[in-house]
Amino acid sequence: MNQIDRVLAALLWLLGVLAIAGITHIVAVFALPEIAAKDTYARISELAKPGQLTILPPPRPDKQVTPFADPAMVQSVCPFDLSQGGLRLHTDVEGGRLLTFSFRTSAGQGFYSMTDLAAQQGKIDVVVLTAAQLEVVEAEDDEDDPSQDLRLVAPEPRGFVIVSALAVYQSDRADAEERVKSVICAVEQVAQD
Amino acid sequence: MSLGTAIAMKRGYPAHATILVKFLSAGCIGVLLGLFVTLVVVERGKGFGAIAAGPWTGWPRNGTSDIDPYTRAILAYSGEISLSESEGMSFVAHGDSNGAEFDPACDYALKGEIPSARYWTLTLLSPAGAPITNTAGRPGFTSSEVLRASDGQFEITLSRHARPGNWLPIGDTSKFILVLRLYDNELGAPAAALDAASMPRLVKSRCE
Numbered sequence: 001m002n003q004i005d006r007v008l009a010a011l012l013w014l015l016g017v018l019a020i021a022g023i024t025h026i027v028a029v030f031a032l033p034e035i036a037a038k039d040t041y042a043r044i045s046e047l048a049k050p051g052q053l054t055i056l057p058p059p060r061p062d063k064q065v066t067p068f069a070d071p072a073m074v075q076s077v078c079p080f081d082l083s084q085g086g087l088r089l090h091t092d093v094e095g096g097r098l099l100t101f102s103f104r105t106s107a108g109q110g111f112y113s114m115t116d117l118a119a120q121q122g123k124i125d126v127v128v129l130t131a132a133q134l135e136v137v138e139a140e141d142d143e144d145d146p147s148q149d150l151r152l153v154a155p156e157p158r159g160f161v162i163v164s165a166l167a168v169y170q171s172d173r174a175d176a177e178e179r180v181k182s183v184i185c186a187v188e189q190v191a192q193d
Numbered sequence: 194m195s196l197g198t199a200i201a202m203k204r205g206y207p208a209h210a211t212i213l214v215k216f217l218s219a220g221c222i223g224v225l226l227g228l229f230v231t232l233v234v235v236e237r238g239k240g241f242g243a244i245a246a247g248p249w250t251g252w253p254r255n256g257t258s259d260i261d262p263y264t265r266a267i268l269a270y271s272g273e274i275s276l277s278e279s280e281g282m283s284f285v286a287h288g289d290s291n292g293a294e295f296d297p298a299c300d301y302a303l304k305g306e307i308p309s310a311r312y313w314t315l316t317l318l319s320p321a322g323a324p325i326t327n328t329a330g331r332p333g334f335t336s337s338e339v340l341r342a343s344d345g346q347f348e349i350t351l352s353r354h355a356r357p358g359n360w361l362p363i364g365d366t367s368k369f370i371l372v373l374r375l376y377d378n379e380l381g382a383p384a385a386a387l388d389a390a391s392m393p394r395l396v397k398s399r400c401e
Contacts, residue, residue, distance in 0.1 A: 013219055020223025021230065028231040029266045036269035043272075059324050067322025068273045068283075070374055071332040072314045098312055098376055102277040107269060109260070113277030115377050162274065166312055166376065168337035 037107035041079070044160050050081040051187035053163065055180060074176040075164045078185035080128055082157040086137075087128040088149075088188040089161060093119040098166040099179055103128065106158045125149045130157060133190045161185065231266075240264030247389030248292070249284040249373065273322065281310060281376040287320070289395040295370070297363045299400035301351040303371075305393040310375035312336050315349065317361055320368050327364035333372075334361060353401075371395070 047065070048054035055076045059069045069075065080087040093099065093116040101124070103112040118124065127149045129137060134153055141147060163183050167176040240263045242254045254260050255268065255275040268275060276283055288294040289301060307313055316333035319325055324332050334349060339359050341347045349359040351371075363369060373393070 013215055016216075016219040017223045017226065020220055021226035024224045024227025025230050025234075028228060029234070029262050032231075032235065032266040033269040036272070040269075040272065061319075061324050061326050064323055066272055066274045068271075068275075068318065068372065069322075070314055070316060070372075071324055072316070072335050100277075100280040100376070102274075102280055104274070107265075108272075108274050109265070110277040113279040115279055117377065118279075164280075166314075166335070168312065168335050170331075170338075 033107050033109075037105070040108045041106040041158060041160070044077055044079050048077050048079055048160075050079045050084060051087060051185065053078045053181070053183060053185040055177060072167055073164045074167060074173060074180050075162060076180045076183075077160050077162055079160040080154070080158065080187075082128065082130045082133065082154060084187055086133055086188040086190050087161070088186050089124065089126040089128075089163075089183065091124050091183040093122050093124060094179070097179065099183075100162075100164045101126070102162045102164075103152060103154070104159050104162065105154070105156050106160070111155055111159075112152050120148060123148075126152060127188060128152050128154050128159075128161070129190065130154065136190055234263065235267050235270040238263060238267055240267050244387060246284070246387040246392040248286040248288055248290050248395050249392050250286075251282055251284040251387070253282060271322070276374065276376075279377075281374055281378050283372055283374045284392070286371045286373070286395060289397045290389075291397070293397065295368070296397075296400065297353060297366055297369060300356070300398045302396045302398060303349040303351065303361075303393050304347075304396065306391055307336075307373070307393055308375055308378060308387065308391055310336075310378035312376040314374045314376070315361070316372045316374070317351070317363065317369055318372055319366060320370050325364040325366045325369060327362035329355070329360070329362045331360075331362055334359060 043065070047056065053076050055074065056065045056069075057063075058074075059065070059071055078087070078089070089101065091099070097116070099116040101114050102110055104110055114124070114126075116124070125148055127137070129151060131153050134151060137151065163180055163185070165176040165179040167173040239250065240252070241261045242252060242264060244251050244253060252264065252275065255264060260268075286295075295301070303315070313336045314333055317325060339347050339349065347359060349361055350356040351361045351363055353363045355362075
């Protein structure tokens with residue numbers, strides 16, 4: 001082996017290292033949300049059961065459910081598992097006070113969101129379904145009396161809904177909690193074929 | 194077995210071992226390097242699709258399904274649940290309008306326009322996203338709480354020590370960031386057109 005051979009061999013080795021590093025990096029970036037999804041859903045499932053709305057504790061310096069949470073927001077979470085049926089959300093909206101709904105996959109990625117401004121006649125009625133459940137529900141629709149529900153198809157069977165209300169003053173917190181608690185989040189049975 | 198083959202076998206064994214060592218070392222070092230780069234990117238990176246307006250940085254697409262794999266990995270790693278599209282948008286500032294990182298020993302003034310939104314909140318957090326304790330028990334301001342002049346203008350003073358007017362205590366910390374959330378705003382896609390003039394300025398005043 002002369003000098004040039006050695007340099008070429010070293011270069012080839014370096015190229016191999018870089019190629020493997022690149023592949024590892026790409027795989028890790030794509031795998032991370034999948035790994036973290038189980039973690040996020042597991043953390044939320046510890047706090048709340050599917051079809052049950054649970055208020056998250058306010059963020060504290062030593063403990064937060066999620067980082068970067070807004071301390072002025074009262075947040076609650078309602079996990080869903082559509083294999084047990086659809087998820088129904090219902091609330092009556094009081095004028096002018098911020099209430100937000102954010103529909104997430106188990107990884108925490110949003111697939112729909114709305115605020116109280118989207119209410120129809122002071123009410124919000126949302127049903128989260130799988131594509132198959134939507135077909136069943138649509139087949140049962142009464143054409144003369146169309147449903148007022150907003151039907152959402154979730155991209156995956158498991159996920160969660162975050163319902164938040166803003167406490168515009170610190171003293172408003174109890175009131176914001178009441179507004180969140182008044183939201184009904186329940187499993188809705190869908191007839192299976 | 195001829196003598197020639199025996200010599201070739203004797204030579205071949207260490208040559209194979211060297212190649213195996215080279216392959217294994219390239220594999221191990223490559224995997225470690227790839228993981229290290231990923232860790233640096235998710236800890237330090239901003240992802241694509243970030244928009245900067247003066248000292249503020251926002252991610253208009255974070256809450257939607259239309260995000261790039263890097264941003265998705267960064268969000269998954271931090272565990273942050275960012276605001277969805279209709280909820281609003283959040284902006285983070287790590288330093289003042291001159292580009293200098295926040296120093297808790299200094300006073301800062303937040304003044305100027307805030308883009309129109311139904312409500313906004315301004316929160317002081319640690320760089321990791323945890324609230325910081327302060328004696329006044331005030332984590333931030335909401336658009337309703339802030340005291341305004343008769344023309345609707347306002348100024349928020351960030352300081353360790355009590356200040357008149359809208360005082361946001363910095364608390365006992367070595368580093369902090371500011372998060373401005375615009376709830377139910379009408380930014381959405383036009384957020385990309387935000388510039389420094391449409392966002393509040395952060396001006397450093399005296400330091401201890």
